[in-house]
Amino acid sequence: xxxxxxxxxxxxxxxxxxxxxxxxFVVLHGDNAQGKTNLxxxxxxxxxxxxxxxxxxxxxxxxxxxxxxxxxxxxxESGRRRLxxxxxxxxxxxxIDGQNVRQLRDWFAVLRAVLxxxxxxxxxxxxxxxxxxxxxxAAFTTRPAHLDVVRQYxxxxxxxxxxxxxxxxxxxxxxxxNSQLALLGGQLAARRAAALCDLSEPFVEAHRAIAGxxxxxxxxxxxxxxRAAPGERLDPAVVTAQFIEKLSTGLDDExxxxxxxxGPHRDDLVVDLDGHPARNFASQGQARSxxxxxxxxxxxxxxxxxxxxxxxxxxxxxxxxxxxxxxLMEVLADLKNQVWLTTTDPRWLGPLPGGDVVSYKVAAxxxxxxSEPPE
Amino acid sequence: xxxxxxxxxxxxxxxxxxxxxxxATRLAYWLLNQPDDVARDIGEALSELHDTAVRCExxxxxxATSPCHRCANPQRDHxxxxxxxxxxxxxxxxxxxxxxxxxxxxxxxxxPLDGVGPEQLNIRSLxxxxxxxxxxxxxxxxxxxxxxxxxxxxxxxxxxxxxxRVTRLAHGVSVGTELEFADKSSxxxxxxxxxxx
Ligand SMILES: Nc1ncnc2c1ncn2[C@@H]1O[C@H](COP(=O)(O)OP(=O)(O)OP(=O)(O)O)[C@@H](O)[C@H]1O
Ligand SMILES: [Mg+2]
Ligand SMILES: [Zn+2]
Numbered sequence: 178x179x180x181x182x183x184x185x186x187x188x189x190x191x192x193x194x195x196x197x198x199x200x201x202f203v204v205l206h207g208d209n210a211q212g213k214t215n216l217x218x219x220x221x222x223x224x225x226x227x228x229x230x231x232x233x234x235x236x237x238x239x240x241x242x243x244x245x246x247x248x249x250x251x252x253x254e255s256g257r258r259r260l261x262x263x264x265x266x267x268x269x270x271x272x273i274d275g276q277n278v279r280q281l282r283d284w285f286a287v288l289r290a291v292l293x294x295x296x297x298x299x300x301x302x303x304x305x306x307x308x309x310x311x312x313x314x315a316a317f318t319t320r321p322a323h324l325d326v327v328r329q330y331x332x333x334x335x336x337x338x339x340x341x342x343x344x345x346x347x348x349x350x351x352x353x354x355n356s357q358l359a360l361l362g363g364q365l366a367a368r369r370a371a372a373l374c375d376l377s378e379p380f381v382e383a384h385r386a387i388a389g390x391x392x393x394x395x396x397x398x399x400x401x402x403x404r405a406a407p408g409e410r411l412d413p414a415v416v417t418a419q420f421i422e423k424l425s426t427g428l429d430d431e432x433x434x435x436x437x438x439x440g441p442h443r444d445d446l447v448v449d450l451d452g453h454p455a456r457n458f459a460s461q462g463q464a465r466s467x468x469x470x471x472x473x474x475x476x477x478x479x480x481x482x483x484x485x486x487x488x489x490x491x492x493x494x495x496x497x498x499x500x501x502x503x504x505l506m507e508v509l510a511d512l513k514n515q516v517w518l519t520t521t522d523p524r525w526l527g528p529l530p531g532g533d534v535v536s537y538k539v540a541a542x543x544x545x546x547x548s549e550p551p552e
Numbered sequence: 553x554x555x556x557x558x559x560x561x562x563x564x565x566x567x568x569x570x571x572x573x574x575x576a577t578r579l580a581y582w583l584l585n586q587p588d589d590v591a592r593d594i595g596e597a598l599s600e601l602h603d604t605a606v607r608c609e610x611x612x613x614x615x616a617t618s619p620c621h622r623c624a625n626p627q628r629d630h631x632x633x634x635x636x637x638x639x640x641x642x643x644x645x646x647x648x649x650x651x652x653x654x655x656x657x658x659x660x661x662x663x664p665l666d667g668v669g670p671e672q673l674n675i676r677s678l679x680x681x682x683x684x685x686x687x688x689x690x691x692x693x694x695x696x697x698x699x700x701x702x703x704x705x706x707x708x709x710x711x712x713x714x715x716x717r718v719t720r721l722a723h724g725v726s727v728g729t730e731l732e733f734a735d736k737s738s739x740x741x742x743x744x745x746x747x748x749x
Binding site for chain 2 (some may be wrong): 332335337345346349350354
């Protein structure tokens with residue numbers, strides 16, 4: 178799929194912009210605080226119906242304005258589709274070719290994206306929350322139905338937590354929520370394990386390609402209730418049975434401590450570098466390369482399912498050294514996906530594959546096409 | 553000075569859920585253009601609603617009398633009791649024309665996040681019915697969402713020890729759809745394919 182045009186109105190600091198983006202590479206460059214990330218965020222919001230850095234829609238609307246709108250034309254497996262997303266205090270619009278969307282999966286079938294931004298260093302060096310959401314997102318990228326399982330599991334978990342906190346739920350009530358938690362938890366863990374199977378081998382490859390052959394072997398595994406070795410798939414029924422077991426032994430503790438103590442919401446993705454957890458040992462640049470490898474693995478896993486999400490890279494240049502950067506650009510050149518890049522200094526990107534690049538200069542929320550690829 | 557009658561009517565109609573100013577205006581003009589007994593009949597029905605509608609003391613359905621006509625009907629099968637969240641859900645099951653048992657309205661579903669526990673629902677009266685009447689099967693027709701499912705599981709845990717079968721409406725009704733809005737054939741299918749829990 179390719180986003181061949183993008184139009185925004187009163188989005189962040191951009192009053193109005195119209196970008197013709199029918200190219201394999203779309204480069205947005207400009208100084209700090211001009212609106213580069215804002216535009217990438219618009220593409221992401223169009224593909225995910227939410228921002229990656231803001232949950233309150235009010236902040237997405239340009240100051241002193243009442244509503245915001247993003248339009249995009251996608252050319253993909255299902256032909257040309259026009260997407261419109263708009264938000265105001267009074268209304269919320271999601272339209273494909275002028276028709277309101279009834280099922281989110283219809284929307285996600287049109288446009289999908291994978292994002293890399295500087296904050297994603299936290300996937301390697303931060304807490305388990307970031308890593309779990311990476312796995313859930315990767316699972317969603319290839320199988321959007323994963324989102325329903327994640328949401329339902331989270332909802333049951335929140336009900337159970339509220340029940341435990343109220344200290345009014347007897348065992349029978351807690352057990353009723355536990356039965357559901359176990360069913361959904363089994364599915365959640367099995368889906369994550371499946372996602373990990375899809376990611377593992379592409380991850381090793383992508384990491385070698387970016388970091389170079391001498392920089393160690395990086396591997397992935399899950400830890401916790403849904404633990405699985407690389408390449409191992411889990412049977413949801415088996416995980417559910419184990420989970421039920423743990424829930425019943427833990428029941429008294431959970432009631433006493435008024436907290437949910439067991440379940441895949443506490444699982445973690447372990448990224449090892451030569452057998453040592455990268456979380457504790459990776460340098461800044463190593464962490465950056467590992468995150469890029471995770472994202473490239475996500476793209477490759479999607480490709481094997483016949484999908485080609487957009488690849489959005491924000492502020493790439495800040496932390497990779499020259500040789501890693503050159504190798505990354507070679508990897509990007511070999512992809513089939515449309516790639517969006519933001520940078521303060523296009524020279525860092527080096528030469529992009531000729532002919533198939535559009536560049537825009539972003540300054541104070543205004544977007545101007547550059548006819549010449551930036552020198 | 554009396555308020556403009558049309559404006560007053562629009563104002564009152566627009567208090568209804570899902571009715572905006574535009575729809576309210578359209579409705580008011582439509583009523584104005586009908587023979588005057590249309591508006592009068594509607595007005596009478598509305599003004600009598602609170603005086604005449606009662607909660608059935610047995611099943612908690614909204615009805616003209618208590619016990620309601622279904623609870624008072626000796627033809628209806630005592631052995632199967634269908635548990636629903638809302639009075640409106642009874643209509644969805646009745647429309648299939650295939651269910652001949654009795655009903656019990658819970659008044660919602662378990663939702664600790666919203667402070668709804670068993671005490672907020674008509675569960676005590678349900679248990680009383682089970683001990684007073686020869687019920688053999690409790691068919692739980694709560695919504696197919698996490699709250700409806702948890703409620704079904706909870707009822708199963710409460711009721712099963714007494715030897716009563718507990719069944720759940722099969723998920724022929726798509727997830728997240730309230731029974732009230734599900735189409736007739738999918739409700740009929742869900743009834744037919746109910747499973748024991
Ligand atoms: N709702 C809004 N209305 C107006 N301006 C906004 C709004 N939200 C964000 N901005 C402004 O947009 C500007 C540009 O933000 P953006 O993150 O896109 O910068 P950038 O070009 O990516 O810069 P950097 O290179 O520093 O990452 C910021 O100065 C911010 O104050
Ligand atoms: Mg930025
Ligand atoms: Zn009754």
